[in-house]
Amino acid sequence: MSNTALFQDKVVGDRMNRVDGRLKVTGAAQYSAEYQLPGLVHGALVGSTIAKGRITGIDTKAAERAPGVLAVITHLNSPKVPGFAAKSNPDEPPAIGQPLRVFYDERIYFNDQPIALVVADTLERARYAARLVKATYAPEEHRTNFEANKERGVLPTQAKRNPKSPQNDKDRGQKDGYQTAPVKLEAEYRHPSEMHNPMELQSIIAHWEAPDRLTVYDKVQAVKGTQRAFAKDWNLPEDNVKVVATFVGGAFGNGLHNWPHETAAIIGAKVTGKPVKLVLTREQMFTMVGYRPYTWQRIGIGATRDGKLVGITHESVGQTSSYEEFTESTLQQTRMMYACPNVSTRYRILGLDISTPIWMRGPGEATGAFALESALDELAHLLNMDPIELRLRNYADTDPDNGKPWSTKYLKELYQMGAERIGWSRRQLKPGSLREGDWLIGYGMGVGTFGANRGAAKVRAVLRQDGTVLLQSATTDIGPGTGTAMVQIAADALDMPTDQIRFELGNSTFPNAPSQGGSATVNTVGSAVLAACIDLKKKLQQLGGASFANVQPEQLTLTNGQLGLKANGGPRTAFADLCKANNGQDIEVTTEAKPGNERQQYSMYSFSIHFAEVRVHALTGEVRVTRLVSGADAGTIVNLKTAGSQMIGGAIGGIGMALHEGAVMDDRFGRYVTKDLADYHVPVHADAPPVEVFFVGKPDTIVDPLGTKGIGEIAIIGVAPAITNAIFNATGKRIRELPVTPDKVLLA
Template identity: 45%
Template sequence: MNTNVIGRPLTRVDGHTKTTGKARYAADFNQPGQRYAVIVSATVGLGRVVGFEGGEVERMPGVVALITHRNAPKLPYLPHKAIIDPAVGERLHVLQDDSVLFYGQPVAIVVADSIDHAERAAAALRVSYETRQPVVDHADPQVARTVPGAGADKSRGNADAAVAGAAVKVDEIYDIARENHNPMEPHATVAAWNGDRLTLWSKSQFLVNEQAEIAAVFGLPTENVEVICPFIGGAFGTSLRTWPHVTLAALAARHVGKPVKLVLTRKQMFFTTGHRPRSLQRVALGATADGKFTGVIHEGTGETSRYEQFSEALTAVTDYLYSCPNVRTQYRLAQLDTGTPNHMRGPGEASGIFALESAIDELSYKLGIDPIELRRRNEPKIDEAENKPFSSRSLIECYELGAERIGWAQRTSDPRSMRDGRLLIGMGTATATYPAFHAPASARVRILVDGTAEVEAAASDMGPGTYTSMTQVAAEFLGLPPEQVRFRLGTTAYPPTPSHGGSWTMASVGSAIRAACLEAKSEAAKRAIADQSSPVFGASMEAVEWAEGRLRRRGDTSPGLSYQEILTKAGNPIEADGSAKRDPETAEKYSMHSFGAVFAEVAIDPDVGTIRVRRLVGAYGIGRVVNPLLAKSQCTSGMIGGMGMALMERTVLDARDGRPVNAHMADYLVPVNLDIPKLEVLFANEVDPHVNPLGVKGLGEIALVGTAPAIANAVFHATGTRIRKLPILIEDILNAEV
């Protein structure tokens, strides 16, 4: 086996394709004779459609069809729920009745011969409604709160009594605004029917689920639907689910008998493709005078729609992150008249850990103990919630690496004690963690007669470098140079894989590719052993070995046989499938998570309240690093997302109708180049033989998870004022009179 490929900082194998404009995204797959569809979105927050002034619209230039609930076919909407879908409730049945459940819900679709004609006609359509007052605010007394299934509440010991009787305590409320994903590429679908077979060129992080979902909606055999998505221009979770626009594109294409292209506007992406839910949390901590936790209470409420119960891991990390005999967590859902939320990078953990790590920072100041030392004193030996060891845990090492790099030893402990001229300087830190997930996955390897290899899996690549990292895995286990391996993804015609989200792509798909490579090598060895002219003819499988992509007898010093030499005689390639899933016994034995420590340095202008992040340092324990260059890129992008969460991003709803009032990039702020500080990423030297055959842990989520609390804690250190809501705004600083 060539052991020099995994661990190398290879540049992206698809880099040239992207930088030359040859990469094709969903909206680029134009079809001959295609038509263009535009969604008409509801302009009320709750009620029913009572009329359309559509006759004039249908006569406008280029208009092919106007489809509403009145003329749309009744679709089967057969039961279907993937792991990514809410377990409770039913997805939106688009254009199937007159009900309006939230602002922006699709109520009609216009199809025309050009996008200009479709947009003009959609803008001209007048829809009348019978309205009711929607409830869109957590604080509204009408809000119903539900328990999102078994396991939402957990408890060990008596946390309430422990906190009440603690020598030192913190008990506060933390508020995080709703966020929208806002990737560069908008959602898009091109749909084309060929008889009862449907092809979708569609932006998707979960191709096999989109295939199954649309098959269920239209009552088709799954194999009659193919989903193609070779490139994604960013997603952050927004494309994990199959949203109504995909159904509408397919419905419109069947209605007009032509391929149909549908691209959402930026504004529409605030309505129907999910969002990070707003959350309200209470964290209460009790500790001894020397800093040992005696009780932890973490209660959280997240928003969901009325028609589905979206839940996330809001309070999950509190159960295992620190050592404490008395812990109680509680999670509730506030049912609102909005669209269903969705997983957004670091879902649940990013929000929950902001509250927990802010409270721990508050406690450190009350105790007069350094924030890192406080965490060290409460470092657990095992996962106390599950009563089992961690497969690996490098949290303290991460704190040591990060503290050294940012210069924590030079930090003075008192708030408002560090300045640069008139600027207030603050340094803060926080823990990051995320589960080391793994899901069943499959892959196919084909070794060609010329000695090159093709690898296929129905995975996605939304930007982290999946093409490159999977090429490296295949090259490693085939013993080939990376340039002799071609990895293909992005179609349901390939072996099925889990979603490209949840930080499990490398663990799952990479392990499946490894299995397929080993199977392909075994088949090649069998061919060589059966070949009478081969130097390994007649040997047992145990008597031969592979080294650097060549086969020889064990102990033999000859060059051995290359793939090309083995396959040339037969004249046909080798094809092998492989699959991988986590061993249930190992999963039962160990608690598996990634850990990290994030450090932030901020500078605050006390006169105008501006907050400038000067430095971010993240140190992570993620097991084996397949490609350090890609891994660092993943982490720095996650930190930038965490900056947005901490200081900029919030979706504001009009209380009258639930309309997002800042559904555009002028008022929905995200970090841009001038905002980006010096970013540094470090990796602990962590070996984990238990998580999966590759020894890798996901890192797409974890870098965002700890960044917001690290920045918030730095803001407190700079100003001496604790701000317990996100994002932290200029007016928060000015109102604090720093």
């Protein structure tokens, strides 16, 4: 069945308003901390005040005597979590890959590690009592300074165990082949830790409905993954754990991991026998739920004098914790973006006495693109060549990393469309050539890419007797408008009005779906919606009898309460009659959709391009991004409005990466100085220029039958280097350490 045949009079591509928009703006949407359960009580966490060592004593008496306190839980009295396997030697740190086991023992691995949970009848009482808990420690020398310990980086364990791991050292062609090039440069780039700060704080309500039955209302991106994790922790059948995340107030990847505060709340509910609500403070969001890791990168790059790449060597060291290895794909874009005969990549991780990092929008690729796209711009300057021309001369018509053809790639179109929109022809090769008064004007660009991933998912589709269709799947929506996209896909597949279709998500009792992450939700769950709708039509076709025999599903329509043919004058059967034929029941199908072997044959990626216009004040070093143009080669665009919003959000995040965000550690104490939104800067309205978004809009039906490819990650990948490259074009000053603050501009 062709994509064209399926979507003739399609809703896909419309600028449809969000189906849950009214619920959100009126406050009717229930987020994880807003459920009201009988007997609900509140928890507050106490964090350690050292970065490494042991708890030698913990005084909870004053907290236990405080008004309304029901329990104070520490490692001394916490019930043991069955899934927290005992260590063979108590003096050894947890095994590689072992998440922090909250209240497990007296060991401290990072500053503000949860050491106690106070449960009380009100939030205020819980927080007051938490301040009464006092601990004493035997501190040990800690390491939190990345630069001082950079040389201690090691090859990740997964790479040591698996020779085919992408984290292994890799050479294509000659090792460090850039060194033979007539024109070459070497440069180091530094990317600080960036913290997850969505609007909704991390929160959970944990409720033991029975000794062996657990329900949690949790801010997560994976209800099925969370269900499996908690079932394993507590030695329960998966069906005995229910996870609800109907609405998620923003997430950039921190909801893809289960954190100590969640288990702490579950322990608190076990001890008190009551539902326990635990909401992290904004300060705790900086220490307990992951972050983009501090990363050092070094690039050596060389080319012929006419701009043909000879070689690239890209090295990276990324930060992780001492107790759990975290890795990401920092070097992937370097391996596959440009036609270069000699590419060497080397990746290491550095364990420090800090909490574990986690994926953050554009994980790895956004960090790696800052170095790669900056180095390309530097090389173009050495060659006295337009940065777009340099990229076009090294355009890869097939994936140079594996030799496979692209499923689709319209990056050349993005170059042209973006350059026209930003007014690239105004850009001068010589930096500092454009000026208005005290403001220097510059233009820069950067390219981004991310895998066009697809997994397996199931969707339940039900034609109800009232003539509406209900769809259910255990995916989540962290902000991009998942429910709206699924309704649009279903409306086209069923040839049915959107207001008669409802999509329910965010509940582990629904059919299986993966986490919302990695830009794969529409590709994965959307394909399952499409398949379920086709199966529902087929079932209706069978119930309709001979009148609909030998008819293709795409010829059927569900309108005006009837099953009919799109062709005028064909047979019609009322939904009520079809339900009667189904023993008076709603008509239901559950369908799974999953990819085939396409990935073995093709290289599948989304692509983006970002152009920035900046103004830099010559006297103060202030940088203002005055325009951003962001384009995406992301296949079929299901909803132009919500897809555009994703691109704008990514662009603003890229401004934060380039100019504002960066955690600052006081290494004397191993504690962050920037631990709230007063000291840790993020872009605000005054920092956000007009962002023009455009899409190529050509489907990629190799990735999935809808022709979609992900947008969420590529919206930010390449934005930061576009801005820093524009700063260089404006000033002639190359800044390789983010964020670019006025002092760096003045001192460069």
